[in-house]
Amino acid sequence: NGFDQAINLSQEALANVKFVQEKKLIDKFFNEISQDTGKISYGMSDTLKALDMGAVETLIVWENLEATRYVFRDADGSEVERVLTPIQESDRTNFLDSSTGAELELVSKEPFLEWMAEVYKQKGAILEFITDKSPEGSQFVTGFGGIGGLLRWQLDVTQLGGENMDDLYYDDDDEEAPPEEDFDDYF
Numbered sequence: 001n002g003f004d005q006a007i008n009l010s011q012e013a014l015a016n017v018k019f020v021q022e023k024k025l026i027d028k029f030f031n032e033i034s035q036d037t038g039k040i041s042y043g044m045s046d047t048l049k050a051l052d053m054g055a056v057e058t059l060i061v062w063e064n065l066e067a068t069r070y071v072f073r074d075a076d077g078s079e080v081e082r083v084l085t086p087i088q089e090s091d092r093t094n095f096l097d098s099s100t101g102a103e104l105e106l107v108s109k110e111p112f113l114e115w116m117a118e119v120y121k122q123k124g125a126i127l128e129f130i131t132d133k134s135p136e137g138s139q140f141v142t143g144f145g146g147i148g149g150l151l152r153w154q155l156d157v158t159q160l161g162g163e164n165m166d167d168l169y170y171d172d173d174d175e176e177a178p179p180e181e182d183f184d185d186y187f
Contacts, residue, residue, distance in 0.1 A: 009043065013124070019133070019134055022130050022131065022134060022136070022137055023134055023136050024069065025058070025128055025130065026060070026130065026134075026136040026137060026139075026140050027136065029060060029140065029148060029150060030136070030139075030149065031172065032150065037154065038151075038154035038155065038156065039058065039150065039152075039153065039154055039155070040069075040148060040149065040150060040151060041055075041148060041149045041151060041155070042144035042145060042147065042148035042149075043144065043145045043147065044067065044083050044145060044147055047059070047147050047148055050149055050151060050155055051120075051123045051149065052123070053126060053155070054123060054124050054152075055149075055151045055152055055153060055155050056123065056124075056125045056127055056149035056150070056151060056152070057124075057125065057149070057150050057151060057152045058125065058126045058149065058150040059116070059120055059125045059126065059127050059147075059148075059149050060128050060130055060140070060147070060148050060149065060150070061113065061116060061126065061127065061128070061129055061130070061146065061147050062129070062130055062131075062132060062137075062140070062141045062146030062147065063113075063129040063131055064132070064146075065112065065113060065146045065147060066085060066086055067083050067084060067111075067112035067113075068083070068084055068089065068109060068110070068111060068112055069082075069083050069109070069110055069111070069112045070082045070083070070084060070106065070108070070109050071106075071107040071108045071109075071116045072095070072104035072105060072106055072107060073105040073107050074097050074100075074102075074104055074105075075097065075100060075102055075105065077150070079107065080097075080104060082094060083112055085089060096187040107140050119122050125149070
């Protein structure tokens with residue numbers, strides 16, 4: 001009937017609006033890169049560092065990002081946070097204390113996207129989920145790991161966290177996988 005037809009047409013129009021908004025958002029992200037403003041972050045580690053500082057104005061996350069947030073307790077009783085991809089979860093060294101080699105005690109485990117959906121407001125950010133269905137979205141997912149942020153101010157995240165802070169989120173295409181990272185002091 002006419003009512004069903006109107007609903008179907010409006011769904012298509014709304015989907016097109018979503019794609020236009022996604023394209024504008026990712027174009028803004030790419031524009032910040034091309035202008036070298038220093039007001040973006042990308043990749044799990046750098047984006048979480050910037051988010052923790054309150055520097056992320058708009059957090060851009062791929063809607064199908066597969067990662068799990070773990071909170072462990074080390075032998076000293078300190079909490080250690082790690083965000084692992086499925087590939088990283090198969091590497092048992094990611095569940096060991098990087099300084100002692102002892103197994104870490106699991107405190108909590110939850111899907112990263114669920115956790116992020118709960119905490120982004122506390123960090124003062126706007127959360128925008130994107131798809132990989134547009135060329136821009138696909139480029140963001142493959143080129144930047146599916147997570148990034150538009151920052152409030154210029155920030156060099158590579159200077160944060162000291163020499164032991166390495167990215168635990170990397171692509172299989174990386175020539176050398178960086179050492180593991182303790183997300184101590186995060187969130």
